[in-house]
Amino acid sequence: MDKKDARSCCRHGPGYATPLDAMKNGPREKLLYVVVVQPNLDQPDGDYLATVDVDPTSKTYSQVIHRTYTKVKGNELHHSGWNTCSSCFELKSEDVSIPKRDKLVCPSLNSNRIYVFDLSSDERKPVLYREIDGSVLDEHNVSAPHTTHCMYDGTVLISTMGDRNDNAKGEFIQFDSEFNCLGTWTRGDVRPDCGYDFWYQPHFDVLVASEWGAPKLFKRGFKMSDIENPKEYGRSLHFYRLSDHKLFQTINLGEDGITPLEVRFLHDPLKCIGFVGCALNSNLYCFYRPNENDEKFVCEKVVDIPNMTVLENNVEVKRGGMMSDILISLDDKWLYLNNWLHGDVRQYDISDPKKPILKGQLFLGGVANLKNVSNVDDDKDSALKPVFMNGRRLEGAPQMLQLSLDGKRLYASSSLYSPWDRQFYPEMIEKGGHVVMIDVNNKTGGLTLNPDFFIDFGSEPNGPALPHEIRYPGGDCTSDVWLAETANK
Template sequence: MISCLGDKDGNASGNGFLLLDSEFNVKGRWEKPGHSPLFGYDYWYQPRHKTMISTSWGAPAAFTKGFNLQDVSDGFYGRHLHVYNWPDGELKQTLDLGQSGLIPLEIRFLHDPSKDTGFVGCALSSNMVRFFKADDGSWSHEVAISVEPLKVQNWILPEMPGLITDFLISLDDRFLYFVNWLHGDIRQYNIEDPKNPVLAGQVWVGGLLRKGSPIVAIAEDGKTWQSDVPEVQGNLLRGGPQMIQLSLDGKRLYVTNSLFSAWDKQFYPELLEKGSHMLQIDVDTENGGLKINPNFFVDFGAEPDGPSLAHEMRYPGGDCTSDIWI
C-alpha cells in the first residue's frame, strides 16, 4: 500500500492510498470512495485494534518549491490525523491537532500489538504528540514532548523551531528517538510510561547553530551560544540530523542528513555541493545516553556520479520503522 501526496498538478487532492499486488501492478484505491484524507504522508496500522492512522504533510505544489511560512497560513500544510478502519478503508475520525500539531509527518504505534497508543512527530510545531484510544472507543491526543523554539540572531526569523522530521520507537518500546533537523540534535526519551516521557540522552551532530555558524542562539540571560559539534574521521559534519534507523538490539542508531532536495538547498546548501553522510550513534540501553561513534562515517559526497543526498535506511529483514506485529 502506497500513500499519495497529491494530484499530477501538485494540488492536495487525489490523496489516498494505492494498493499494489506482489508484481507491483496497481489494483486500485484502498480507502472507500469519499474517504480520502485532507493531506497525505505517513501511516501506521495496529491490526488488533482494527485501526490505521495517517498523517498530513502538505500540497506538493507548496513544499516542492522550498518552505515558505506563508504557505502554512494559506492552508497548504496539514495539521490533522486521519483515523481509518483497518483493513476496510473507512475514515472513522479526523483529529485536528491545532497549532500544537503543525505538519505532522512520521507516525508510529507502539510495537506491542495489544497497545492502543503511539506518537506522531509534528515538524513545524516541534512537538511529539501522543495519540490514544479513549474510553468511548474514539481516538484522542495530547502533547507528550515539546521542543521549544530558540531565540536566534542572523536568521530569517527571530525564533528557530527544532523541526522534528523523523523519529522511531525501539522494538522493546522502551525508548523513543527523534531528530531536530534545524537545531542539530538527536534525542532519546524513555517511554516506559508513554504519558510521561523522560529525556535519557542527547547528542549534537550538526544543525544551523553549530560553532562557527553566523547564526547564534540567545539564552534567557541574553548571552549567545552555539552547539559543539565534533569532527568524525577528520570530516566536518554537514547539515542536520534527518532520517534515523535503529539496530534490532537497540544499540546502534544510524542517521543521515538529507530531508528533501528543495529544503536541503534552502537551509543547508552545502549538502548539494558536498553530499550527505551517514553516522552511527552508540546507544546506552541500560542507563540511557547517546555518543557519536568515531569510527563510522559514510561519505555520500564521494559517489561515482557526484555528491548524493542520503535519506531513508532499511534493514533487509524488517526494522524499527517497518515492523508491525500481528
C-alpha cells in the same frame, strides 16, 4: 506454546513472531540499504540505492560497497518499504507458498515513479527488478508517493500526498504481491485534505495517517506563509478502519501540531497507542483509545521542544526544531526523535507513554553551525560546536533514523528533501551528506557518537549526494507490523 518456539516448530512467513523475538533473536545488522538522492540533475545515473557494510569484522566496514542506479534524472527517491514483513509471519494451513522479504520498494516524490529492487540473488548487490511508471499514479489521480508498508493480506500499500496536478490530497495506492496496481485504497465519501505517513494495528482494525502538505508547495521549498491554509499544509491525524478502508475520525492538532509527519504505533500488537512528531514546532503527541469499547482516539501533546533563537545575518530569528523523524525501540521502552534545524537527536523513556522522560541528547550540526548564523540561547552551548568526522565537518543535521534490532546502535542520515536541503543547508548540497552511527545506552539512557563509523557521501563516484532513508535486510524498527495471533502463541 512458548513464544520462542513458534518459529522452529511450524511453517512461518518472513520476519519474527513478536517484536521481542526480533529484539532478542534477530541478528546484528551487517548491511544498510540507504536511499540516496543525486542533487545534480544533469547527472544521468540519477538517484540510487547504496549498500553500506556495517559488519565490524569485514574488510569493507564503514564503506559503500555497491550502488544500484535508477538511470533517470530528477526522481527524488525518498522513503522505502518491504514487499512483505512480520505481518505475514502467520501462515494459514492452506497457504502453499511462503512469502519472502526480498523486494525493496522505493517511491519517488518528484517523478511519481516507483522502483522495486530485488535482493534475492545477492543482498550486497541489489538489482532493479521493476520500474512502475508515474503514469500509473496519474491514472488514479494521485501523486507524490511517500510511505510504503507491506500489509497483512500480502499487498503493498503506499501513501500519496497529491492529485495529478500536485494539489493536496491524502490517499493511498495499493499493489498486489506482483506489483500490479489495484487502485486507490480509501472508501467512502470522507477524505483527508493532506497525506504523508501511516502505520496500522491489525488487532484493533485501525490505520493512522498523518499530513505534510500540497506537493506544489513543498516542492519549491519552505515558505512560512504556506502554513496558513490548513487544507494545503496539514495539522491533523486521520484514523481509518482496515476492514472497510473508511476514514472514521480526524483529530485537528491545531497550531502546535502543524505538519504532523512520522507516525508510529507501539510495536506490541495488543496495545492501541502511538506517537506522531509534528515538525514545524517540534512537538510530540501521543494518541490512544481511552475506552476499549469505543473506536475513537484522543491525542495529547507530551513533548514540547522550545524554539531556538539564532541571529541570521544579524537578524534575530526563532527556529523551530523541525522534528522530521521518530522511531520506537522494539521493546517499546525508548522513543528517538530528531530536530533537523536544531541539529540534535533525542532519546526519551516512554515506559509511561503519556509522560516521556528525556534521557539522552546529542548535537550533530544544525542551523547554529551555518555561516552568518549564531546562537543566542544560553542553554544550547553544545549546538555551537561543529562536529568533525575523519577531518570532515558534518553538514546539515540528523534527519532519518534507524535503530538496530537489539536497540544498541542508532544510524542517522542527514538529508531531508533536496529542495529543503538546498534552502537550509546549501553547503550539504555542495559537499554531500553523511550517515553516522550513535552508540545507545538502552538500559539507563544516553547517546554517544561512534568515532569509528562514518559514511561520507561527499566523495561518491558521481559527485556529492544526499542520503535519506535507511533499511536493513530482514526488517527493522520502522518497517515491521505484528499480529496479535503470533503474540499470543
